[in-house]
Amino acid sequence: MVLCLYFKSIVLVHKSDVLILGSGIAGLTTAIQLAKLRSDISITVVSKTNIEETNTKYAQGGISAVWNHEIDDFEKHIADTLDAGDDLCDPKIVKLVVEEGPKRVQELIDWGTNFDKNNAKNNYDLAREGGHTEARILHYRDLTGAEIERALIEKVAQFSNVKILEHYYAIDLLTQHHLGYNVTRITPDIECYGAYLLDLKSLDVETHLARITVIATGGAGQIYRSTTNPVIATGDGIAMMYRAKGVVENMEFVQFHPTSLYNPAGDNPSFLISEAVRGFGAVLKSKDGNEFMQKYDDRQSLAPRDIVARAIDSELKARGDEFVCLDCRHLDKEEFIKHFPTIYNKCKSVGIDPLEQMIPVVPACHYLCGGIQVDENGKTSIDRLYAGGECTSTGLHGANRLASNSLLEGAVYGHRIATDISNHIDQINYNTQIPEWNAFGTTEPKEMVLITQSIKELKDIMSYYVGIVRSNVRLKRALDRMHLLYSETEELYNLTVLSPQLCELRNLITIGYLVTRSASMRKESRGLHFTTDYPDKHSFKQNTLL
Numbered sequence: 001m002v003l004c005l006y007f008k009s010i011v012l013v014h015k016s017d018v019l020i021l022g023s024g025i026a027g028l029t030t031a032i033q034l035a036k037l038r039s040d041i042s043i044t045v046v047s048k049t050n051i052e053e054t055n056t057k058y059a060q061g062g063i064s065a066v067w068n069h070e071i072d073d074f075e076k077h078i079a080d081t082l083d084a085g086d087d088l089c090d091p092k093i094v095k096l097v098v099e100e101g102p103k104r105v106q107e108l109i110d111w112g113t114n115f116d117k118n119n120a121k122n123n124y125d126l127a128r129e130g131g132h133t134e135a136r137i138l139h140y141r142d143l144t145g146a147e148i149e150r151a152l153i154e155k156v157a158q159f160s161n162v163k164i165l166e167h168y169y170a171i172d173l174l175t176q177h178h179l180g181y182n183v184t185r186i187t188p189d190i191e192c193y194g195a196y197l198l199d200l201k202s203l204d205v206e207t208h209l210a211r212i213t214v215i216a217t218g219g220a221g222q223i224y225r226s227t228t229n230p231v232i233a234t235g236d237g238i239a240m241m242y243r244a245k246g247v248v249e250n251m252e253f254v255q256f257h258p259t260s261l262y263n264p265a266g267d268n269p270s271f272l273i274s275e276a277v278r279g280f281g282a283v284l285k286s287k288d289g290n291e292f293m294q295k296y297d298d299r300q301s302l303a304p305r306d307i308v309a310r311a312i313d314s315e316l317k318a319r320g321d322e323f324v325c326l327d328c329r330h331l332d333k334e335e336f337i338k339h340f341p342t343i344y345n346k347c348k349s350v351g352i353d354p355l356e357q358m359i360p361v362v363p364a365c366h367y368l369c370g371g372i373q374v375d376e377n378g379k380t381s382i383d384r385l386y387a388g389g390e391c392t393s394t395g396l397h398g399a400n401r402l403a404s405n406s407l408l409e410g411a412v413y414g415h416r417i418a419t420d421i422s423n424h425i426d427q428i429n430y431n432t433q434i435p436e437w438n439a440f441g442t443t444e445p446k447e448m449v450l451i452t453q454s455i456k457e458l459k460d461i462m463s464y465y466v467g468i469v470r471s472n473v474r475l476k477r478a479l480d481r482m483h484l485l486y487s488e489t490e491e492l493y494n495l496t497v498l499s500p501q502l503c504e505l506r507n508l509i510t511i512g513y514l515v516t517r518s519a520s521m522r523k524e525s526r527g528l529h530f531t532t533d534y535p536d537k538h539s540f541k542q543n544t545l546l
Contacts, residue, residue, distance in 0.1 A: 013207045015430060016163070017041035018421060019194055021170050021237060022216030024054035025145075025407055026389030028152040029104075029414025030214055030421075032111070035159035037422040043162045044208065046197060048169045048500075049232055052149050055218040055390060056407065058230055059145025060274035060342070061129055062115075062137035063108075063411070064404040065101040068126060072134040074098050081405060084131045084304045085398025086527035086537070088250075093395035096376060097405075097412045104411035105138060113151040114140050116339075129279045129403035131304040137404045142274050142340045148407065167200040169500050170236060173213065173244045174434050175382065185245045192244070192385035193431040200500065205437040211428040212421050215241065215372060215380075215387040216410075220511045221269070222504075224365035224467075225459045228260055228272040234504045235511035237391040241372045242510055247381035249393045249544045250370030251511075252518035253528040255401055256468050257366035258284075258308040261346065261359065262323035270364040271346055273326060275403050278302060280339060282328045284312070285358065287321055306400040306528045309363045313468045316362070325358035363468060367406060369397040369528060370518065373544065378417035384428060386421065388413040399527020450492065451501050454485055458505075458512050461485075466516050470531045475520040482513050518543050 018034060020027045023045050031045050047053070066072050077098045082089050109115065115138040116125040127137040140147040156162055174193040177183040183190055194210040217237030221229025242248050259278070260270035278284070284293050284301045296311040297303035303311075312324050328336060333355045337344050347354045372387040374380055374394055380387050389410045396409050465478035486509050493506055522529055524538040 013209065014044075015042075015209045016044035017210065017425060018043045018212050018214065019208055019210035020045045020214040020216060021195065022054070022218060022389065022391075023047040023051045023164070024056035024216060024218055024389055025148060025152065025410035026414050027214065027216030028149075028156050029411050030216065030388060030417045031162050032152065032156050032159070033415050033418035034421055035156070035162050037418060038425075039159075039161055041161065041425060043159075044165060044210075045156070045162060046165045046168045046170060048200075048236070049167060051153055051164055051166055053230060053232060054149060055229060055233055056145045056410070057149045058228065058269070058272070059148075059407055060142045060272055061276045062127060062139030062144045062404050063105060063148070063407040064132065064136050064402070065105045065138060065408060066098065066136055067102065067105075067124060067138065068136070072136050076133055077136060080132050081396070081402045082398075084400050084402035086306075086400055088398035088527060090395025090398075093376060097394075097396050097409055100412050100415070101408045104408070104415055107415075108148060108151065108411060111151050111155040113148050115144075116140055127276050127279050128302075129275045130299070130302045130308065131402045137276065137279070139276065141338075142276065142342045145407065165197070169198040169200055169503065170217070170240065171196040171198055171205070171503055173240045173382075173385070174207070174209070175244045177244070178434055183245050187245060189383060190245055190381070191383045191431070193434055195240075196437055198500065198503075207434055207436065209430050209432065209434065211384065211430060212425055213385050214378075214417060214421075215385070215391055216389045217391050219368045219390040220508075221365045221368070223458065223462045223508050223512045223515065225266070225463045226260065226270050226362070227268070227365040228257055228270050229365065230269055234507050235368075235391075236504070236507050237387065238371050238514070239507035239510040241380065241382075241387070242514065244382060246385070247373040247544060248371065248514060249373045250399075250518065251368070251514040252522050252543060253369035253397070253399050254365060254515060255305055255367040255369060255528050256309040256363040258305055258312055258363050259326055259361040260364035261350070262362045263350070264322070272364075272366075273343060273359060273361055274340070275305070277326065277328065277340060277343065280336070281331050282326050284308070285325050285327050286315060286319065287323070287325060289325075289327075289358070292324075304400060305366075305403065309468055310530060312361075312363055323360040323362050326361050327358045328354045329356065329358065331355065367401055369393070369399065369401050370543075374413075376416065377420040378413050379420065386417045388417050399529065448501070451499070451505050454489060455505055455508060458482070458485060458508055462512050462515070466512075466519060468530065470519055470529070472520070472531070472533045475516055478516045479513070479520065482509065482516060485509055486513065
């Protein structure tokens with residue numbers, strides 16, 4: 001049963017010095033760092049469900065940082081990141097994140113985050129994942145993200161100037177187009193004044209004004225049928241940014257995690273079998289027990305995710321199989337259960353003993369490497385608007401994210417955003433001229449099935465035509481189908497009393513369009529974007545959507 005909520009016409013106005021949309025590692029780190037720097041300003045953090053329900057919570061593997069300088073150094077981590085990014089990373093940003101990373105990880109530890117230690121020496125138990133040449137992944141069992149989120153929630157609660165709004169849905173950013181100006185993508189000096197938020201409990205639309213707004217809304221995995229992302233990952237922040245005429249880039253680079261647990265009935269989200277399992281020694285094999293990764297890369301099962309995902313896709317199509325297998329049977333049982341209790345228990349719950357049977361796995365949409373264009377301080381192309389985390393394109397990930405670099409990026413950029421805001425907010429005033437939300441002339445929708453069926457159709461379009469392997473014919477078909485979906489949804493949006501489901505559908509269609517359009521613009525194969533029409537890599541760099 002789908003719960004459908006409808007907007008009332010009441011509009012309430014609220015003010016915060018800083019409005020942060022999202023409560024994952026990027027959003028909460030920004031709030032904590034800013035509250036430490038400026039106890040005199042008010043900060044509001046918005047979550048569309050519970051504060052802990054974020055992409056951060058679902059991160060299993062860990063956070064990468066140069067920790068053991070006897071075997072590792074910044075140059076190695078930088079080189080691994082650049083190699084995974086397939087020549088599309090910004091070297092300056094990579095250096096910045098890698099070198100600041102250990103300080104930010106130490107802060108997480110200081111704020112109460114637990115990472116696993118080696119019992120013999122009481123040092124941190126550093127893991128190695130695909131694409132890394134050294135063991136540099138700090139982790140907490142296979143629940144690293146949940147542990148970091150727990151610590152951040154407890155830390156942010158210590159600051160009286162931080163207000164948490166749970167069950168609030170961000171509808172749109174407030175910019176000059178709400179003041180009647182003709183804002184285009186070439187309009188200079190677009191400004192953000194806050195956001196329209198829907199209180200999902202009272203069903204009131206509230207105008208939240210802010211001197212500075214931060215988008216930290218996470219990823220967009222729900223555009224695909226199979227994704228490891230939670231159901232909240234609908235690309236809201238990126239879609240709002242695009243509607244506000246801000247710059248979005250490199251949306252074609254969608255990372256498919258090679259190993260989600262195969263379930264013929266379908267799970268949403270798909271259960272992730274962490275890359276750390278392969279780092280621990282698990283080996284990819286076909287259903288008949290034969291290894292195949294040696295055909296695709298010398299690093300075999302520890303190759304970067306884009307290579308492994310394409311290799312699995314190739315094997316499935318060539319053999320006609322529905323899944324490949326991850327073989328853990330040769331691993332130490334006690335150590336496996338100690339490191340991966342959640343994965344072990346999940347497999348057991350569906351009748352698989354991973355130490356006795358091979359685990360059936362398939363690729364699933366996992367991470368978006370493109371997004372809102374930001375600079376080294378998280379500033380977007382719109383004044384008074386910052387962004388951090390998975391919704392951004394910082395230059396760190398390039399064409400393919402190196403495993404466990406995402407939590408690191410969120411922590412580093414949370415600190416940098418907070419510092420920059422602290423230095424500039426005193427020169428910024430509120431804009432109180434924003435009009436009330438206008439719902440005049442709308443009626444309640446008679447058929448919720450129109451929304452649910454459109455979401456299903458979008459997921460099918462993206463999964464069939466804009467997946468791991470693409471082509472001009474597939475992308476054109478996707479764009480043609482999506483244009484009809486867009487037209488139907490905009491008509492519904494303009495004439496119907498809005499529901500959260502309708503807003504999410506609108507955002508999902510926007511994200512699907514941006515990914516597909518970006519993919520059709522890139523006339524080469526690079527990193528996560530592979531097209532049969534242009535199988536070679538060329539010198540094509542940035543893919544900016546205006």
